[in-house]
Amino acid sequence: MSLFSKIVIGVIIYLVFLLVYLPANWLVSIAPLSNNVAISGAEGTLWQGQASLVTIDQRQIEQVSWQLSPWGLLVGKADIDFKIGNRATPVSGKGSISWSFSGLRANNIRFDLPDSFLLAGARLPFKTQIDGDVSLMVEILEQGKPWCEQLSGKLFLNNTNVKNQYGVYPLGNISLGLSCLDGQLKIATDETQNVLGLTGSAILGESNLVKVSAKIKPTDAQPKDLREALSFLGRQDSQGYYPINYQGVVPGL
Template structure:
């Protein structure tokens, strides 16, 4: 008798899993209350393997999003999804690839491993309030070896790069080269460290809150002699150089 009950329960569970696995994703997403700053269009496929033509977040478009959901993780109360979006070779597109994990009933945390993200610099800066307007180009590349956030920084190992950095000058775009930063947890916050060599002679350590509403920056820089004179002139706005020619940054 017990064996029959086990088989019946197993059959019901199997039916539910297959029903969910093959459920059209568009029917699920259409019933979700999305935030006002998020919109999704042209959804196809299933809940476990689907795609969306475009997702717009805060006015930033993400094209050709594809996802694959792991059914095994759902059985242990987690949601693990492999995501891919955009074209990594297109410098004007937001692109990312890798696995993300969160709780099935509690989405206050998110984990990632071997995750890569590309962001066009001009689009990112358009979303940020800066003390001075900056017209910059290039791409941000974020490579996460390991990340666990929720709601504070718990684990962070990776690096960030500003590739082909340019800033608008009076005579046209100024090439500043590439900048790399090491990422870490600093207590509950994110830590970002930049070291030389780079054309700005920049060494910097920044601490940023997960909510992005609080930050602290300490560092110094000495523009390379190959940079245009207007860069050297503008650098004096931050203060006078020390005996070695470095100008301090403290925010």
């Protein structure tokens, strides 16, 4: 073997080792992060590492770890398994994400987080305050236009309490099904998945246009303030339901 061949092989081996052991803290230091994003305590490598804290605006996510498969990159995909926090942290989650030129795909995603994390100090209309927790479970998500090609999952609103200048509304637990309808994101519930007597769906389409088609009827489990306010929705139908219909852009979306 010639000296030139040995040098070439040595350079290739060096580059492979350099790529394999790319330090996560160095990558974070050169990453073009937005001004509202900060990552601290990064350890490990590009392929397997962790960060002690990720801050996005006023939101903080602790103990973020990841594994990136190098084999997927050979066929133009980035396959990432991630884990966030644990039972002792406010926010926890895990799952698998795959990104390619055809878009994003996610499998077996789960997030558990408090409402305060989602709202992050936002000022809601009518001096509204919301307490509770959210659990998101996604079996499969495939990106499409405008939002999705495929989606199957559940969204749980746990121990939800709403308070505003009009009253107090302990809404309890609400289960919502997540699906994809002609590329649009669909969220649906019925009376078996909540104690509010609520049945219907909301569809998020292009340009953040939301269409709500639902109905609600008085039940003994409803908060008193909510039950007394139902008449403002309109007239009851023959089955005792009040209509809830809306079409437009949700402010802030």
